[in-house]
Amino acid sequence: MTDLRGKTIAGSFFHAPEPDGFQFLEDALVAIDAGGDIAAVMAPSDAGYAAARENARNNGTLVEIPAGCFLLPGFVDLHIHAPQYPQLGKALDVPLEDWLHRHTFPLEARYADAAFARRNYEALVGDLLAGGTTTALYFATLHTEATRILVDICVEHGQRALVGKVAMDSEADCPPYYRDASTEAGLAGTRALIDYVAGHAANHGLVHAVVTPRFIPSCTDAMLEGLGAIAGECGCHVQTHCSESDWAHGYGLARYGVTDTEALDRFGLLTRRTVLAHSNFITNDDMDRIAARGAAVAHCPLSNAYFANSIFPLRAALQKGVRVGLGTDISGGPSASMIEAQRMAIAASRMLETGVDPALPAASRGRPGSRIDFALAFHLATAGGGAALDLPVGSFRPGFHFDAILINPNVAGSTLRIDEHTDTSADMLEKTIYTASKSNISSVWVGGRPVTGRSSA
Numbered sequence: 307m308t309d310l311r312g313k314t315i316a317g318s319f320f321h322a323p324e325p326d327g328f329q330f331l332e333d334a335l336v337a338i339d340a341g342g343d344i345a346a347v348m349a350p351s352d353a354g355y356a357a358a359r360e361n362a363r364n365n366g367t368l369v370e371i372p373a374g375c376f377l378l379p380g381f382v383d384l385h386i387h388a389p390q391y392p393q394l395g396k397a398l399d400v401p402l403e404d405w406l407h408r409h410t411f412p413l414e415a416r417y418a419d420a421a422f423a424r425r426n427y428e429a430l431v432g433d434l435l436a437g438g439t440t441t442a443l444y445f446a447t448l449h450t451e452a453t454r455i456l457v458d459i460c461v462e463h464g465q466r467a468l469v470g471k472v473a474m475d476s477e478a479d480c481p482p483y484y485r486d487a488s489t490e491a492g493l494a495g496t497r498a499l500i501d502y503v504a505g506h507a508a509n510h511g512l513v514h515a516v517v518t519p520r521f522i523p524s525c526t527d528a529m530l531e532g533l534g535a536i537a538g539e540c541g542c543h544v545q546t547h548c549s550e551s552d553w554a555h556g557y558g559l560a561r562y563g564v565t566d567t568e569a570l571d572r573f574g575l576l577t578r579r580t581v582l583a584h585s586n587f588i589t590n591d592d593m594d595r596i597a598a599r600g601a602a603v604a605h606c607p608l609s610n611a612y613f614a615n616s617i618f619p620l621r622a623a624l625q626k627g628v629r630v631g632l633g634t635d636i637s638g639g640p641s642a643s644m645i646e647a648q649r650m651a652i653a654a655s656r657m658l659e660t661g662v663d664p665a666l667p668a669a670s671r672g673r674p675g676s677r678i679d680f681a682l683a684f685h686l687a688t689a690g691g692g693a694a695l696d697l698p699v700g701s702f703r704p705g706f707h708f709d710a711i712l713i714n715p716n717v718a719g720s721t722l723r724i725d726e727h728t729d730t731s732a733d734m735l736e737k738t739i740y741t742a743s744k745s746n747i748s749s750v751w752v753g754g755r756p757v758t759g760r761s762s763a
């Protein structure tokens with residue numbers, strides 16, 4: 307795999323900068339500067355295209371994509387629990403509140419062991435990059451050392467990442483073996499992570515620290531207030547779970563008499579930099595509030611099937627102006643694949659639209675107007691996620707980081723069949739979203755730097 311910094315890449319590209327459709331940049335030239343950002347994008351019809359291509363060829367900076375292959379922006383996983391990777395595909399048959407105490411907290415507690423953390427985080431980051439996830443918004447654990455290890459591994463592997471030390475100090479709702487030693491200790495750990503990331507010599511802006519109250523049930527008011535103050539001071543991203551399930555949504559209502567969204571807002575935790583995971587039970591007023599603050603929602607359709615008792619009203623949120631991206635929610639969602647997340651988002655939206663209980667009449671079974679198509683799912687997994695984070699990723703646009711994946715339909719083990727004679731560009735993208743698998747992702751770049759790969763492109 308070639309380092310594309312300072313190179314011009316010639317090939318065909320799909321991207322979806324806006325929610326209302328995709329663009330196919332056929333035989334385009336994308337020039338990448340020495341820092342890994344896109345300097346120019348040229349179509350064959352643009353004046354100067356031929357000269358730029360000739361120039362790049364003559365000075366040895368032209369990289370031509372193999373025939374039949376094409377590029378997509380790298381995927382943005384907007385909600386993922388890094389420590390839960392060893393649990394992927396297990397423990398999916400109990401409600402959220404039981405799952406946390408029976409399976410997830412005991413697993414996360416094991417990250418007190420730095421060697422255990424390093425082993426599992428290495429495996430996860432490598433696997434995610436190979437699957438095309440070039441940016442991830444991670445929940446780590448409450449341990450500062452293990453969270454620093456995750457930061458280091460993302461930097462070493464070259465994955466763009468936002469990493470949060472999980473804050474959870476409630477004696478009532480967190481077990482003694484897995485909670486911050488005190489509110490002060492949890493706040494200090496959050497500050498320490500922010501300082502660590504800011505002072506990381508090898509980071510160069512690839513990894514960011516995130517203020518991460520796990521969710522309202524796991525935090526005291528003092529913790530939420532303290533984290534709101536830290537978020538205000540540092541301007542960092544904030545991530546938390548919001549109104550995920552009947553139980554979680556009801557918990558916030560019972561404690562505050564208002565929804566999670568409103569409570570988080572009162573604590574200064576609903577900002578332009580906030581990503582709310584799930585948010586299945588948010589009200590219309592919540593959507594207005596989230597949109598007004600400029601916060602975003604990480605929609606995790608696969609996880610929702612197991613833990614959320616409902617389907618997130620994605621279309622309604624988008625219509626209200628809420629920024630939305632997609633998350634795998636490992637290990638609530640039993641797949642690390644952002645291609646899978648797109649398929650599931652489409653399927654879930656169709657089930658919400660039609661309803662699922664055959665005992666009900668068709669006319670009252672579902673929510674009309676809920677469906678999304680492959681192009682919108684692709685937007686959410688790329689540019690939508692980038693926009694939710696205010697990061698210049700997810701589109702092939704000048705000034706954006708060159709984070710990209712090479713799709714090769716002609717590899718051993720391919721699950722993607724493209725007929726170059728009959729398939730249109732829309733067919734190519736639709737087939738990719740519905741049928742491509744990890745074997746079709748031949749190369750991955752973050753900031754023009756190759757981060758994994760099996761081809762010579």
Ligand SMILES: O=c1[nH]c(=O)c2nc[nH]c2[nH]1
Pocket residue numbers: 387402406410520521547550609613635638
């Ligand atoms: O899907 C989820 N995964 C978690 O780890 C979690 N913690 C609180 N709420 C949660 N939901």
